[in-house]
Amino acid sequence: MSKINSKKDISIVVADDHPLLLNGLVHELHSHNYTHVHKATNGKNALKLILSIEPNIAMLDIHMPELNGFEVIEQARKKGCKTNFIILSFHKQSEYLEKAKSLNINGYLLKEDDFEEIEKCINSIENNVFYLSKSLDTSQNENLPNDLILVEKLTTSEKKILKLVTKQFSNAEISDYLSISVRTVEKHRSNIIQKLELVGGTNSLTNWALTNKNSIDLL
Known part of the structure; x- marks a missing residue:
């Protein structure tokens, strides 16, 4: 992602099939001055939205109807989409993280993280640095069986x-x-x-x- 001077310059797509979580995150982004925020409630709509506007960042749940988060990333990448992808999930298991890494995602966050963690992730991506939630046991995830x-x-x-x-x-x-x-x-x-x-x-x-x-x- 190219250097961004203001939060108002960042376009974000958030996709989750849980309305409370989706609307809560969108509200938090707006309240922290991220103005270009779009939302989707299933993977198919998320992919269509991402390909249409090619946002700077897409925050995706893994388990969604139509297409899961990983499938959205795979299909968007195949289309040459340059969006930076963040997985936002409940899953802490290493296999989910490694699957995400294999797709060259830019960040992996947990839904239990606070908004400060999300902003750290966005800032890291701005500087082309992969970000992993501090809630994860990184020592466990560094070594797959x-x-x-x-x-x-x-x-x-x-x-x-x-x-x-x-x-x-x-x-x-x-x-x-x-x-x-x-x-x-x-x-x-x-x-x-x-x-x-x-x-x-x-x-x-x-x-x-x-x-x-x-x-x-x-x-």
């Missing part, structure tokens, strides 16, 4: 199969769902097991996938 880091080695096709494994699809069902041969599914599963450094054969992949389902759903 090794097996989740290994997931990043997987190809797009392998990640699709891994997601279906969490739904306990058989090889034949995966084959039908993705319109590929069973042999191709087996090859992919073998590659996934190798990349994740699992031992114990096919069942080890199923067990691992079910254990880490929440993280895999974010891929």
Whole structure:
């Protein structure tokens, strides 16, 4: 974001499907002299608004109807949007933070943060510095479990199969769902097991996938 001389020069989109939280944050922004504030109550409208006005900042909840916050960011980035994105969430788990970081977001805040924390985040973004909520245990989030880091080695096709494994699809069902041969599914599963450094054969992949389902759903 280019250097901004006044809060009145900053355009902001806030998206959240909880009216009280959304209206409360918009009111706080207005009361702190941020005058160009727009709001959306679902991901689809948020994306449309962001692409239309390309605000300096978009503050997004993760869980919204139509499109979630991560999907909004992904689609906006694909369109070449230069907006700076802040995730504003209840989630403190490392997998959510790492998913957000993988999308090159500019800030991650918690809904429990006070407005002073939000302004610190905005100021950091103005200076091209990523901002992480002080409410988070940063020492915990700096180091992902090794097996989740290994997931990043997987190809797009392998990640699709891994997601279906969490739904306990058989090889034949995966084959039908993705319109590929069973042999191709087996090859992919073998590659996934190798990349994740699992031992114990096919069942080890199923067990691992079910254990880490929440993280895999974010891929």
